Amino acid sequence: MARRQIEPLLWLLFSAGGVMSALLVPVLLLLFGVVFPLGWLEPPSWEYLKDVIGHPVTRVLLFLLCMLALFHWAHRFRYTLYDGLQIKHLNEMIALMCYGGAIVGSVTAGYLLWQVP
């Protein structure tokens, strides 16, 4: 019964994470993953980026992005394994691995963002 009550909350996190990642991940991944490494544009200087990431608003936004995106992954990946591989008997373990991973990742994200000078 406990699982039934937590399911709407998990779906809400999944949904919020879906919106956050749809809005923010493509541009960030395009710039830091493709454009800067391939030298198409100059990456921001370390001093400037440190100030941008260190700003309280950016910190909160990045933390929300990391946390919600991880819960989005956890929920979607859990059901992908469930639908795609038909491993119903491993259900509990998969759920633990997915949501547990999202919690560990969120705590790590909070810690790393806290460490930014």
Place this chain on the structure above:
Amino acid sequence: MAATHEKPSYTEFHPRWYRPRVSTYWWLQRSAYVLFILRELSSVCIAWFVIFLLMLIHAVSQDRAAYDEFLEWAAHPIVVTVNVISLLMVVFHAATWFNLAPQAMVVRMKGKRVPGIYIAGANYAAWLVVSALVAWLLLR
């Protein structure tokens, strides 16, 4: 009445529902199923992006040398390949997500339902504005 809440006991005559076995590779049978699984797997690329982003944040919070090292690592062909694939998957996620938005949000104005195309359009516009803001912040 209480009996209906109990588990039905097994009888020899209890019907066994016909359940054909579904192949593990059922999603390869139609392109729509393949696209569905690809959309679901885009979440793995999003998780990878979070790891990538946290590595960047960690490098920036240390010193200039660590940041340069991160940029060098990010330029490695394998990392670039992974990121290009992830980018395509995440764009696919964003497009499918915004296309579904009209079904998830029902907006009414003056008692009339706002047509889905406006809601999807508003989502795409927000995507454009947010992307432009982030790019402006990082490139100025």
